[in-house]
Amino acid sequence: MGDIRDAGLCRLAEAPSFESRLREAVEAEQLVLYYQPKFDLASGSICGLEALLRWEDPLHGLVAPDELIPALEHSDLMLEVGSWAIRHALSQRLAWHISGLRPPSIAVNVSPVQLRHPDFVSTTCESLETVGVGTPGLEVELAESVIREEGNGHCGKLRALGDRGVRIAIDDCGTDAAHFEQLSHLPVCELKIDRPHIARITADPAQAAALRATVELAHARKLTVLAEGVETVAQRQLLRALKCDRMQGYLASRPLPAPEVALLLRRQVPNQVSH
Ligand code: C2E
Ligand code: CA
Ligand code: CA
Numbered sequence: 001m002g003d004i005r006d007a008g009l010c011r012l013a014e015a016p017s018f019e020s021r022l023r024e025a026v027e028a029e030q031l032v033l034y035y036q037p038k039f040d041l042a043s044g045s046i047c048g049l050e051a052l053l054r055w056e057d058p059l060h061g062l063v064a065p066d067e068l069i070p071a072l073e074h075s076d077l078m079l080e081v082g083s084w085a086i087r088h089a090l091s092q093r094l095a096w097h098i099s100g101l102r103p104p105s106i107a108v109n110v111s112p113v114q115l116r117h118p119d120f121v122s123t124t125c126e127s128l129e130t131v132g133v134g135t136p137g138l139e140v141e142l143a144e145s146v147i148r149e150e151g152n153g154h155c156g157k158l159r160a161l162g163d164r165g166v167r168i169a170i171d172d173c174g175t176d177a178a179h180f181e182q183l184s185h186l187p188v189c190e191l192k193i194d195r196p197h198i199a200r201i202t203a204d205p206a207q208a209a210a211l212r213a214t215v216e217l218a219h220a221r222k223l224t225v226l227a228e229g230v231e232t233v234a235q236r237q238l239l240r241a242l243k244c245d246r247m248q249g250y251l252a253s254r255p256l257p258a259p260e261v262a263l264l265l266r267r268q269v270p271n272q273v274s275h
Contacts, residue, residue, distance in 0.1 A: 034255035050107045051089040082114040090131040097133045101265045107139035112146045121160045136165040144173045162187035175210035195229025
């Protein structure tokens with residue numbers, strides 16, 4: 001697997017030809033999804049997958065989304081690539097299902113550009129109808145900043161997705177209780193606590209206390225809490241003690257290409273209840 005390039009060191013996206021090369025890459029099907037497992041903290045089993053976009057650039061290797069997404073949003077390609085990602089993730093889930101695996105639901109990151117588009121719900125539902133397996137098995141991850149600023153305006157769309165069985169997760173959350181009031185009006189299922197907050201919990205008792213309070217508030221509203229970017233055993237132990245529900249991070253698994261996810265899921269099959 002090629003190493004992903006450091007977005008901080010690389011300013012490829014600023015090159016004048018970037019947008020036209022990206023356009024060619026979409027046509028040449030060089031965009032791929034990697035999948036990072038989400039783990040249930042109590043049982044240790046995989047409870048979800050998050051699809052993460054990469055560009056297999058023949059010239060520069062694997063290009064990270066931190067460069068890709070702003071360029072896509074700046075061009076008119078975000079809608080096309082965003083709905084491709086939803087369709088592709090669901091098709092991959094169907095393929096795993098057909099090969100005898102029991103894939104968990106797949107979360108796809110959704111840009112505010114997609115959310116604002118009037119056809120967002122209908123195109124997502126079309127994908128579910130074409131390539132959905134039984135239960136929808138789709139989650140959408142929306143950045144907390146977008147929900148804070150525009151959430152009420154998108155309430156109808158989020159409800160329509162919720163009615164189709166799509167789980168809504170709020171990405172990159174802080175541990176500030178003030179934001180929960182607004183979330184309580186929206187059909188949200190999960191809070192994903194951003195990595196910088198998780199990185200501090202073992203060294204900073206105030207951060208651990210803030211997370212404990214967030215988990216309690218979330219549970220009172222029947223939301224699950226996922227810790228992002230878990231990198232150490234000490235963080236995982238503390239998250240269990242704080243009753244956090246789920247985790248993602250390099251400690252358990254990096255984002256993986258689809259064939260490696262299949263191997264991981266295959267190892268889980270004997271432990272799962274077959275339908
Ligand atoms: P995100 O949704 O918050 O995804 C988590 C990011 O943290 C991923 O970076 C993942 O590889 C990385 N990560 C996971 N565990 C760890 C860890 O333990 N330590 C560290 N240091 N990093 C970890 P990635 O794949 O580079 O994605 C960056 C961001 O790009 C994502 O952040 C998401 O906001 C955006 N993105 C990725 N794919 C898509 C997409 O298909 N559509 C949209 N709109 N945005 C996407
Ligand atoms: Ca995400
Ligand atoms: Ca995140």
